[in-house]
Amino acid sequence: xxxxxxxxxxxxxxxxxxxxxxxxxxxxxxxxxxxxxxxxxxxxxxxxxxxxxxxxxxxxxxxxxxxxxxxxxxxxxxxxxxxxxxxxxxxxxxxxxxxxxxxxxxxxxxxxxxxxxxxxxxxxxxxxxxxxxxxxxxxxxxxxxxxxxxxxxxxxxxxxxxxxxxxxxxxxxxxxxxxxxxxxxxxxxxxxxxxxxxxxxxxxxxxxxxxxxxxxxxxxxxxxxxxxxxxxxxxxxxxxxxxxxxxxxxxxxxxxxxxxxxxxxxxxxxxxxxxxxxxxxxxxxxxxxxxxxxxxxxxxxxxxxxxxxxxxxxxxxxxxxxxxxxxxxxxxxxxxxxxxxxxxxxxxxxxxxxxxxxxxxxxxxxxxxxxxxxx
Amino acid sequence: xxxxxxxxxxxxxxxxxxxxxxxxxxxxxxxxxxxxxxxxxxxxxxxxxxxxxxxxxxxxxxxxxxxxxxxxxxxxxxxxxxxxxxxxxxxxxxxxxxxxxxxxxxxxxxxxxxxxxxxxxxxxxxxxxxxxxxxxxxxxxxxxxxxxxxxxxxxxxxxxxxxxxxxxxxxxxxxxxxxxxxxxxxxxxxxxxxxxxxxxxxxxxxxxxxxxxxxxxxxxxxxxxxxxxxxxxxxxxxxxxxxxxxxxxxxxxxxxxxxxxxxxxxxxxxxxxxxxxxxxxxxxxxxxxxxxxxxxxxxxxxxxxxxxxxxxxxxxxxxxxxxxxxxxxxxxxxxxxxxxxxxxxxxxxxxxxxxxxxxxxxxxxxxxxxxxxxxxxxxxxxxxxxxxxxxxxxxxxxxxxxxxxxxxxxxxxxxxxxxxxxxxxxxxxxxxxxxxxxxxxxxxxxxxxxxxxxxxxxxxxxxxxxxxxxxxxxxxxxxxxxxxxxxxxxxxxxxxxxxxxxxxxxxxxxxxxxxxxxxxxxxxxxxxxxxxxxxxxxxxxxxxxxxxxxxxxxxxxxxxxxxxxxxxxxxxxxxxxxxxxxxxxxxxxxxxxxxxxxxxxxxxxxxxxxxxxx
Numbered sequence: 001x002x003x004x005x006x007x008x009x010x011x012x013x014x015x016x017x018x019x020x021x022x023x024x025x026x027x028x029x030x031x032x033x034x035x036x037x038x039x040x041x042x043x044x045x046x047x048x049x050x051x052x053x054x055x056x057x058x059x060x061x062x063x064x065x066x067x068x069x070x071x072x073x074x075x076x077x078x079x080x081x082x083x084x085x086x087x088x089x090x091x092x093x094x095x096x097x098x099x100x101x102x103x104x105x106x107x108x109x110x111x112x113x114x115x116x117x118x119x120x121x122x123x124x125x126x127x128x129x130x131x132x133x134x135x136x137x138x139x140x141x142x143x144x145x146x147x148x149x150x151x152x153x154x155x156x157x158x159x160x161x162x163x164x165x166x167x168x169x170x171x172x173x174x175x176x177x178x179x180x181x182x183x184x185x186x187x188x189x190x191x192x193x194x195x196x197x198x199x200x201x202x203x204x205x206x207x208x209x210x211x212x213x214x215x216x217x218x219x220x221x222x223x224x225x226x227x228x229x230x231x232x233x234x235x236x237x238x239x240x241x242x243x244x245x246x247x248x249x250x251x252x253x254x255x256x257x258x259x260x261x262x263x264x265x266x267x268x269x270x271x272x273x274x275x276x277x278x279x280x281x282x283x284x285x286x287x288x289x290x291x292x293x294x295x296x297x298x299x300x301x302x303x304x305x306x307x308x309x310x311x312x313x314x315x316x317x318x319x320x321x322x323x324x325x326x327x328x329x330x331x332x333x334x335x336x337x338x339x340x341x342x343x344x345x346x347x348x349x350x351x352x353x354x355x356x357x358x359x360x361x362x363x364x365x366x367x368x369x370x371x372x373x374x375x
Numbered sequence: 376x377x378x379x380x381x382x383x384x385x386x387x388x389x390x391x392x393x394x395x396x397x398x399x400x401x402x403x404x405x406x407x408x409x410x411x412x413x414x415x416x417x418x419x420x421x422x423x424x425x426x427x428x429x430x431x432x433x434x435x436x437x438x439x440x441x442x443x444x445x446x447x448x449x450x451x452x453x454x455x456x457x458x459x460x461x462x463x464x465x466x467x468x469x470x471x472x473x474x475x476x477x478x479x480x481x482x483x484x485x486x487x488x489x490x491x492x493x494x495x496x497x498x499x500x501x502x503x504x505x506x507x508x509x510x511x512x513x514x515x516x517x518x519x520x521x522x523x524x525x526x527x528x529x530x531x532x533x534x535x536x537x538x539x540x541x542x543x544x545x546x547x548x549x550x551x552x553x554x555x556x557x558x559x560x561x562x563x564x565x566x567x568x569x570x571x572x573x574x575x576x577x578x579x580x581x582x583x584x585x586x587x588x589x590x591x592x593x594x595x596x597x598x599x600x601x602x603x604x605x606x607x608x609x610x611x612x613x614x615x616x617x618x619x620x621x622x623x624x625x626x627x628x629x630x631x632x633x634x635x636x637x638x639x640x641x642x643x644x645x646x647x648x649x650x651x652x653x654x655x656x657x658x659x660x661x662x663x664x665x666x667x668x669x670x671x672x673x674x675x676x677x678x679x680x681x682x683x684x685x686x687x688x689x690x691x692x693x694x695x696x697x698x699x700x701x702x703x704x705x706x707x708x709x710x711x712x713x714x715x716x717x718x719x720x721x722x723x724x725x726x727x728x729x730x731x732x733x734x735x736x737x738x739x740x741x742x743x744x745x746x747x748x749x750x751x752x753x754x755x756x757x758x759x760x761x762x763x764x765x766x767x768x769x770x771x772x773x774x775x776x777x778x779x780x781x782x783x784x785x786x787x788x789x790x791x792x793x794x795x796x797x798x799x800x801x802x803x804x805x806x807x808x809x810x811x812x813x814x815x816x817x818x819x820x821x822x823x824x825x826x827x828x829x830x831x832x833x834x835x836x837x838x839x840x841x842x843x844x845x846x847x848x849x850x851x852x853x854x855x856x857x858x859x860x861x862x863x864x865x866x867x868x869x870x871x872x873x874x875x876x877x878x879x880x881x882x883x884x885x886x887x888x889x890x891x892x893x894x895x896x897x898x899x900x901x902x903x904x905x906x907x908x909x910x911x912x913x914x915x916x917x918x919x920x921x922x923x924x925x926x927x928x929x930x931x932x933x934x935x936x937x938x939x940x941x942x943x944x945x946x947x948x949x950x951x952x953x954x955x956x957x958x959x960x961x962x963x964x965x966x967x968x969x970x971x972x973x974x975x976x977x978x979x980x981x982x983x984x985x986x987x988x989x
Contacts, residue, residue: 020413023543027426034433038607041440084615
């Protein structure tokens with residue numbers, strides 16, 4: 001380039017040295033002014049753009065809160081187009097997309113966001129919700145965990161607990177009792193001292209198969225509010241789970257006394273009554289009464305497993321049928337009761353996983369009676 | 376500064392620059408440096424490449440920011456009354472139309488043809504008034520919503536700044552001309568955030584020569600300007616593009632379709648624009664100042680119903696690149712933008728077609744992509760990928776710079792996997808555009824203005840005029856050691872002005888027949904012809920040491936060398952060895968190729984077949 005330029009260039013410039021230097025000085029001055037002007041304009045531009053983006057974001061949040069996800073998407077999209085680096089704006093867009101049932105778009109948006117903010121708690125929580133909507137529980141669980149242990153800019157304790165409760169809900173829905181208990185145990189110690197929270201934890205501990213911890217929670221609630229109906233009902237439920245039917249009946253009766261119109265409590269009280277009057281392991285029963293209750297329990301159990309062809313054709317089921325059909329002599333009541341309870345327990349515990357026992361009061365009674373036998 | 380100037384005038388600077396710097400005061404060294412710069416234009420040009428890059432970068436950034444701010448206030452996106460979208464471009468066109476005619480007639484239109492005219496017609500002269508006019512009027516025009524682009528005007532502004540600086544520094548006309556593409560490249564690098572594409576565009580479109588010897592300066596200015604852009608505006612790319620990839624090889628067929636659609640769309644746009652411009656040019660001259668209002672009103676009415684038609688439209692391009700606009704909207708936007716841009720440009724508004732080309736291309740690409748994705752969802756990428764390739768396709772079809780378009784999209788995406796489909800689509804669009812619209816748009820626009828700039832076909836023709844076109848078989852060479860008497864007998868009766876001489880190593884030089892005749896007259900017939908030779912130095916590696924040309928040399932160079940060596944016949948030698956004679960080229964044959972031969976003036980050589988040139 002330089003060779004060619006020198007070939008064509010005139011050997012002596014026409015401008016005088018003074019004009020030459022003056023031009024360069026002028027260029028330096030103009031460059032400085034231009035730079036200042038550009039930086040000034042750029043600052044104004046950034047400020048106005050940021051203001052516009054924030055305004056669009058606020059509108060989006062309001063619309064989303066008002067259930068207008070579709071409109072919210074438009075506002076969040078504008079905010080994102082102005083400030084692509086903003087995690088809240090993109091997150092808002094993804095949440096609005098979830099609200100609009102655009103799950104695939106929300107997932108794609110969140111993926112790009114996770115590339116930039118993989119430890120962000122809010123982003124991982126949103127992704128967990130997407131996974132949950134896509135019926136991918138194990139992925140959802142993983143993202144919930146990242147949300148729980150991720151970074152939160154504000155209210156980190158509360159937000160982490162919200163994420164954990166969402167995970168707990170998911171685990172409870174799936175009936176994953178062990179994982180559920182694993183999530184509940186940290187909350188037992190660290191959760192804020194709130195009656196509502198304790199009450200909720202109590203319910204969850206029951207679902208996680210830990211009625212003793214549930215009872216502690218409800219007891220704590222009742223200590224602060226002796227008239228708390230839900231706490232009495234929870235106490236009754238925990239007592240049913242551990243097979244303390246008498247205590248369950250008392251707590252549920254108290255709950256019903258405090259809230260007589262509550263049909264659910266009335267149903268649970270009826271179940272407690274039935275369990276109490278059918279409990280073959282109750283103290284002070286005569287041998288004949290125990291025999292009769294044991295036989296009734298075996299009959300209930302057989303009725304429940306008859307719907308499972310796999311189990312109903314086993315030798316265990318045949319033995320149960322023989323025991324139900326046979327009449328023991330009074331001297332044989334004691335051993336016969338023991339055998340019937342053992343067979344009933346075996347049938348119950350050996351029922352296949354796919355052979356779910358349908359709900360209903362009768363089966364609830366059976367479940368509580370069986371639980372009592374295993375304790 | 377005045378003291379420094381006094382020193383320049385009083386000190387013997389040639390001695391200053393040669394004495395030991397240790398003994399020289401600093402101010403004298405600066406003075407010497409200044410004087411050295413003044414004397415050495417090549418060094419000054421290199422320094423100016425950096426200076427121009429920085430200044431042009433800052434000016435173009437200001438231009439972009441001003442245009443954006445003005446647009447945000449005149450027709451706020453998503454806010455403001457609809458009537459503002461009609462009023463703003465109409466008033467903008469009215470004001471700028473008047474100012475264009477009254478004060479800044481050179482600032483009209485895109486700026487690319489004007490920049491080329493400055494190089495090829497006006498000795499690199501673009502006035503400061505034009506630069507200021509272009510800046511102010513284009514900011515106003517584009518900011519008011521006129522559907523034109525900012526890149527063309529930026530190129531004109533950048534070229535103008537380079538011209539003004541170079542002339543202020545008293546540089547030669549040739550140097551000023553060479554600095555025009557330097558400024559243009561800096562402007563495009565800042566306007567489009569693509570420094571490599573800017574370099575290519577300057578060479579491919581502005582200079583029309585990919586081998587122009589200003590490559591170094593163009594790269595320097597482009598890089599400097601790009602750095603300035605990043606310094607002020609940060610690292611934000613012009614478009615945000617997801618990482619696309621080819622879903623399946625069969626998808627290439629869809630890109631072929633996109634190339635066809637892009638080519639046809641480009642031709643439609645160019646033809647409509649040129650046709651409208653001819654019609655506007657036929658209107659009375661007194662209406663020139665008000666003609667832009669037609670463009671402003673048209674885009675305003677369209678913008679009333681579809682606001683996305685207003686302005687440069689890069690927000691919509693960004694949106695469509697993320698696959699966010701539905702099919703009927705992208706089709707509508709493509710059609711409306713073609714109409715709006717054609718009317719705005721043809722009516723004489725200030726602004727370019729570079730940006731609108733990308734807008735139209737992205738919409739056409741998104742439309743093709745959406746249809747393809749609906750038909751073959753498993754085998755095709757999202758519409759965004761097609762929008763991206765569509766941008767390059769329209770650019771190749773409208774602007775007709777296929778290489779720049781590929782590199783530009785590559786720079787925008789930084790994604791190598793998009794290159795193959797991009798090249799396929801671009802090539803098809805370029806071919807279709809070339810077949811259906813023979814004249815590229817900038818050449819056609821210049822021609823409408825009465826400017827006859829060097830065209831692509833001319834450059835092609837000039838490339839074809841090589842020595843090979845005038846090459847003829849070599850005559851039987853004279854042997855070194857032959858006496859002048861014997862040589863005279865050998866060449867008697869022929870009309871070749873010079874004759875090749877060989878020895879056992881091959882060609883050693885050329886002997887003029889007139890020199891042979893003169894030697895005979897002087898009674899030196901017994902001496903050998905070696906004494907009359909323009910010889911090759913035996914050990915010389917310098918090609919210029921022997922009068923010769925190669926078959927792929929331009930004919931112009933052959934003429935130059937004939938003049939320099941005073942030989943009307945030059946040997947054509949192999950590039951592998953200067954001693955291997957392939958043939959000869961005569962002045963007569965060269966003139967015949969150019970079509971200016973006059974048989975009476977130019978003697979035709981009598982050919983004699985050689986017995987094996989060395």
